Amino acid sequence: MRRYLFNSKELENNNEIFDVIIVGGGLAGLYCALNVDPDKSVAIIVKGHIDGGSSYLAQGGIAAVTKKWDSFDLHVKDTLIAGAGHCDEKAVRTLVTEGPEIIDDIIRLGVQFDRDENGDTIVTREGGHSCRRILHCGGDATGRIMTETLGKEAQSRKNIKIFFDTFSLTS
Ligand SMILES: Cc1cc2nc3c(=O)[nH]c(=O)nc-3n(C[C@H](O)[C@H](O)[C@H](O)COP(=O)(O)OP(=O)(O)OC[C@H]3O[C@@H](n4cnc5c(N)ncnc54)[C@H](O)[C@@H]3O)c2cc1C
The missing domain is CATH 3.50.50.60 (FAD/NAD(P)-binding domain)
Structure with a gap:
């Protein structure tokens, strides 16, 4: 068309x-x-x-499962609880499971997430998340x-x- x-x-x-x-x-x-x-x-x-x-x-950053202490099931669970009954579970699961691959793609496209002295991405914890999983750039930028x-x-x-x-x- x-x-x-x-x-x-x-x-x-x-x-x-x-x-x-x-x-x-x-x-x-x-x-x-x-x-x-x-x-x-x-x-x-x-x-x-x-x-x-x-x-x-x-400002806060972007949530994705990128660390060994985290899991897809945990991120799905946190999202459904925070969504208070408004989330489509299938859509949440897709979003969560495709997250790490998309983060890699975004890095390939040039986005530089904040990293520690070993070169590992730094993740923070925000409201509704049961562990640290928020990647960020330039602190709060x-x-x-x-x-x-x-x-x-x-x-x-x-x-x-x-x-x-x-x-x-x-x-
Ligand atoms: C202050 C603030 C802080 C936030 N912090 C976070 C955070 O830390 N982490 C997080 O995950 N999410 C955060 N969010 C939510 C997140 O920013 C949004 O969910 C996300 O950016 C939406 O992206 P988008 O591309 O769909 O929309 P947008 O980035 O809003 O883009 C919409 C685009 O559509 C254009 N547009 C709209 N209507 C028309 C039209 N009729 N004609 C032409 N163009 C049009 C606009 O100009 C704009 O370019 C925050 C939101 C706000 C407002």
Whole structure:
């Protein structure tokens, strides 16, 4: 299916066609774009700039099972308790079990998590977690550093074009 993107300011002369259109340039949109087949053209639509979403503001860090004292079952259990009956257990299990692999992928994409003197990632403990499992960057600058790093990577890819200050409307 072809997807059209129109710039309303120059509607007659400026329309482009993309294989994939992603609305949002937070971590979800950026990571999604970076995982699209490089043979496909991708447009990311961002109503403001890279610092406009929640991702940029996130401070605490990102939870994943990366240490020997932790387990998928424990992370699932903690998440279901914290979710107070609102979580889809299957979705939680997918999120938790795919976490470590995605952390490795994010590191490959250039995100530098804080590490100790031995080079091991440092994890902290936050509310709702029964053990230390929160990876972070630059202390409490995790969201900013991750968004800037993935944003830079997306902007360097030939198949990805980011439209800032562009509001997406559906009817
Ligand atoms: C202050 C704060 C601290 C947080 N701390 C943590 C934390 O420590 N750890 C954690 O895991 N989570 C944390 N969260 C939650 C986390 O930040 C979000 O769950 C996550 O960033 C959501 O990512 P996202 O890409 O889906 O959304 P966002 O990062 O919010 O991105 C949404 C994107 O969509 C764009 N957009 C929206 N509507 C339109 C439109 N109509 N047209 C064009 N573009 C549009 C926005 O411009 C933006 O680029 C925190 C949230 C906040 C607000």
